[in-house]
Amino acid sequence: MKQIVVISGKGGTGKTVLSGSLAALANNKIMVDCDVDAADLHLLLHPTVKERHEFRSGQTAVIDKELCKRCGKCISVCRFGAIKDDFTVERFSCEGCVLCSHICPYGAIHMEENVAGAWFISDTSYGPFIHAKLGIAEENSGKLVAKIRQIAKEIAEKHVFGHIIIDGPPGIGCPVIASLSGVDCALIVTEPTLSGLHDAQRVMEVARHFNIPLKVVVNKYDLNPVITEKIENFCHGQSIPVVGRIPFDETVVKALVERKIIIEYARSPAGKEIRKIWDELRA
């Protein structure tokens, strides 16, 4: 079984369009949307949810007004500025470290577990799909990513699937690291802009740092052929294979609006290139 994750560093370079297409092209696979902050793949895959599970993670301090003597010890030890002057806890700042609860001389602070989101096992016309929704303004997205990847792996092993296709988040932080760990290939999709190049280089370094094999796709490559060449030269210098150049194609937006996968449009130049990319990846 091969795990392929699509990441980009910079947001909006085409991760979901590409991973949705790969998921449609692969036989015998399971799909995972690891962009749990702002998940979009479900908009293309139209899942029917079979199972819904609560995601509990982290905790928040709660101060008992009756017991609190307003001594201020908690405020002085909290490094996250989460306890306000009126001795209430600011939910979004509390990182659940429990120090205030340990230090309170009156036992007035207890911790409550956060319901930080939910994850789903769904069916789609392309196959099974694991996705999640992080609660609004919640943390621990890395843990939620690790959770849904674990579930996907269990299902893939049970059904002897050939591929796990993962739609990754933008950036280089904790959910990206959780999406990358242990995959067989990180497919980096970038665009020929200075930001695209800069961000792709950083995420390539992250993948290298964790010894993940890398491949690169340049999306909308014809928007700036000079920078496309720069990206390709950079990859060449680092011995990173560039497995595709997707042209700018208005059908991509049309497909998005119709909430369809681009490879369903037989004449789309972008769709054709993505088919080639898939042939390259599975070879």
Next chain:
Amino acid sequence: MIISIASGKGGTGKTTVAVNFALSLKNIQLLDCDVEEPNAYLFIKPRIKEELKAYIPVPEVDEAKCNYCGKCREVCAYHAIAVLPGSEGKKGSVLIFPHLCHGCGSCSLLCPQSAIKEVNKEIGVIEIGEKDNIHFVHGCLNIGEAMSPPLTRQVKKYINPTRTVIIDAPPGTSCPVITAVKGSDFCVLVTEPTPFGLNDLILAVEVLRKLQIPFGVVINRSDIGDGKVDSYCEEENIPILMKIPFSREIAVSYSEGMPIVKKDSLYQDKFINMYLNICTIINEANSRH
């Protein structure tokens, strides 16, 4: 006044809006708080005057004082400490996993032997510079570092309240975004008129409502896609501050790090109008309270 620029979905044009907005106004401080992928400097090209390393405190155990009681492991909510108790004739040991540490200080404060002190671990750099009317600050997270909020908080310590502060936030809806936009007087949400843009805009709106920060929307590439973002904003009574139509020319200038206002001065007026519009919205909100 602090105005942050955010979006649920990535790549909708946050940096484009932040940079062009900053270039259109006077007495600006631009903070790039997308510390995982900071890009604003590619467009502003500031002269960097100061480069400071950013650290978080992580524990270090003095094994001469430690009796391997395990209290530190027990109080660490992030499982960043493991303690192997000693056995007959064999010393115990304490293992620290700095990547899991949030720097809360529980272990050092609560150690009965006072055997733990905190040492600095580098997580990234903060660079401070200038360009014309813009005072520029950004953070850049080290590769392999998982947690961006501590660095973002340190970048925000440089906020200069005598200037109009513009914060370029990271994408998403979780802790990195919250840390960046918290404390703003207003937030501009940049989106695009596609189902992805709308889906992630709705999530971002929920975040701002929870944080009680007033906000408005900029629709980028406004003439592609469909009209559902427009109708959503109308239903929800969310002001649309600006629309930027798709143009291959804008896309190409963006790709080369060229701000729109430098190519088309009409955009400068649009950004000034957006600023005036934001001031009116903030004033109206304040007078209601």
